Amino acid sequence: MPRSTDETVITPAVLRDWPLPDPGNSKESRGTVLVVGGSKFNPGAVLLAGVAALRAGAGRLQLAVAEESAVAMSIAVPEAKVIGLPDGDELTALASSADVIALGPGLDDIDKTTELMRTVLGAAGEDTAVVLDAYALGALSKDANLLRQRRTVLTPNFTEAEHLLGRSPDGDDPAAVAAELAARYRAVVSLYGHIATPDGHHWSEQSGDAGLGTSGSGDTRAGVVAGLLGRGADPAQAACWGAYAHAVSGQRLMLRHGRTGFLARELVDEIAGTIAMI
Numbered sequence: 001m002p003r004s005t006d007e008t009v010i011t012p013a014v015l016r017d018w019p020l021p022d023p024g025n026s027k028e029s030r031g032t033v034l035v036v037g038g039s040k041f042n043p044g045a046v047l048l049a050g051v052a053a054l055r056a057g058a059g060r061l062q063l064a065v066a067e068e069s070a071v072a073m074s075i076a077v078p079e080a081k082v083i084g085l086p087d088g089d090e091l092t093a094l095a096s097s098a099d100v101i102a103l104g105p106g107l108d109d110i111d112k113t114t115e116l117m118r119t120v121l122g123a124a125g126e127d128t129a130v131v132l133d134a135y136a137l138g139a140l141s142k143d144a145n146l147l148r149q150r151r152t153v154l155t156p157n158f159t160e161a162e163h164l165l166g167r168s169p170d171g172d173d174p175a176a177v178a179a180e181l182a183a184r185y186r187a188v189v190s191l192y193g194h195i196a197t198p199d200g201h202h203w204s205e206q207s208g209d210a211g212l213g214t215s216g217s218g219d220t221r222a223g224v225v226a227g228l229l230g231r232g233a234d235p236a237q238a239a240c241w242g243a244y245a246h247a248v249s250g251q252r253l254m255l256r257h258g259r260t261g262f263l264a265r266e267l268v269d270e271i272a273g274t275i276a277m278i
Helices: 012-016 044-055 067-076 088-097 110-123 135-142 158-165 174-185 217-230 235-257 264-277
Strands: 032-036 060-066 080-085 100-103 129-132 152-154 188-191 194-196 202-204
Touching (some): 012 235, 032 110, 032 217, 044 067, 044 100, 060 088, 100 110, 129 135, 152 235, 217 235, 217 264, 235 264
Parallel strands (some): 100 129, 129 152
Antiparallel strands (some): 188 194
């Protein structure tokens, strides 16, 4: 069982002493985020992640989704450029020019996810920031060489952490699990409010409540982290600010909907205000 780690508790004061980069005066200065994911039966995960990235401050949004949902997605998110998968040439072009790639929300086939990761991360530059979530983490657990980029944030739940570890983390200290994953994959890890870096830094977000355990909440968190990376945050900073914004947005919604009555789409709409009030 991994031993506990010493964590810095994330508070508004901690974040104010670690301010986000100046967003600049144009959408180009706030970065281009490409979200790759979705499936026939779960197209909305990409919408949640993509809009969350914009709410967190990203300048431009591009979505690569299942072909059958591309038109509907372009109408639902008119702010984004949308392409249908598979579209190899266009996808590699978007990946090669993106500042941030969020990969995984809504995918439901491990083999297709592996091929997407090989295509997208192979086309992206080594300095491109990456957020891996959901099935992308399962693919990474089978082949760590899929990931070349080191400005990466992994956002697993405990099931995904089990795949990444190759064993059950039941009974383990979540902070130590995050630290073990960060060291193994050389990436920042955000695991249920516990953030760890490969070089041994640790933080804990303690505002989260039961309501965050709702469908689409993880997709929203991944999108927030991607948006913060887009506006210039480093991976650890994006993970910490993202965990706080995600959790406190839930607290704000509790006042209207109770502890467990709010939806992930409502979390998305709280993100910008939560970040602004820090």
